[in-house]
Amino acid sequence: MSYNNILVEETRPIGTITINRPDKLNALNRETIQELHKAFKALESQKEIKVIVLTGSGEKAFVAGADISEFADFSEEEGGKLAAKGQKLLFDFVENLSKPVIAAVNGFALGGGLELAMACHFRVASDNARMGLPEVSLGVIPGYGGTQRLPQLIGKGRAMELIMTAGMIDAASALDYGLVNHVVSPENLLSFCKDLANKISKNSPVAISHAIKAINAGFKNTDGYAEEIKAFGQCFGTADFKEGTTAFLNKRKADFPGK
Incomplete structure (x- = not known):
């Protein structure tokens, strides 16, 4: 299967999906969300693939957010449909996937990018990662599950502060908060995630x-x-x-x- 915005590698028992829009800091647009859905579904159907690793191309960004140009002029109804469709196609879909998904967070994971990382079953960050939900600075709130998953992971108070300030936290703070499981150097990020995946793959x-x-x-x-x-x-x-x-x-x- 060929894709325009993502790369898929199968090195059994691991499937690796790389969001590949480096010129847009891997921002999520509708086409990318649709492609990610198809890729996850395809890898889930393969018995030989036991674990999936999700990352972004380059060291600057995992996913720097949603592609704002696609919805800047949306109506209330269109905005609601955008969130509902995105959650169903990708964010809830990933969370409920029958195979573990590890987010390898390299660089910025902002807005929809952090929401995507949080939908994965757990997260590993490079030490240059920066995470946040800046949506309120645009006059909107997180719409892909961020208001629900962030409090589950780091607690209500910290989630309220992070969302309301539209701020970012570094990898060390994310580890302290419990938002990520591990922090490693950028050059070791994928190999660390694949080591974890291999350990998981030995189990039922x-x-x-x-x-x-x-x-x-x-x-x-x-x-x-x-x-x-x-x-x-x-x-x-x-x-x-x-x-x-x-x-x-x-x-x-x-x-x-x-x-």
Whole structure:
């Protein structure tokens, strides 16, 4: 599949998606959102791909925001539809993907860029990264899940301050806040993320998929404990569970079939 704004690399068991609009600091436009949706969907369907890494081209920006020129003259109705469609196609889609997605945050992750990173299952930042939600400086609010995911990750007070000031924080602060899991040098960012991905890929993909669903349920208007119980029980009916327990009892490494 060919794309205009992204690059996709498959080095099994890892799929890497790179947003490739360096002249626009990798800003998200409608075409890029659509392409990202297709790429994530395609990688999710491939059994051999166990983990997906998402990054931006160059060292300046992961994603420096949305492409404002596309919606500067939108009406209220058009603005609402823009947010709803974007959340469905990309941000909620990534969050609920059955395969783990690691955001490799290189440089600026602002507005829609930070919202995209937060939709990933966790984040690793280069030490030159800068993150923020500057939307209120444009007379609008974050519309791709930022007002919901940021408080979940860093707490209500800090999220309120970051959104209301339209400010940026550096990588060290993001680590301290719990917004990112790790901070590494720019030259080590992708290799670090791929090392993490390889560790994840050795575990049961079926169990990981259930874990993602159960964890996400706790942040929604559902009973996360009930979802955990349901998913826990379902694991007992999988070939991965049989392989994992048999391997453990026989003191060997598991070779999960992924079903």
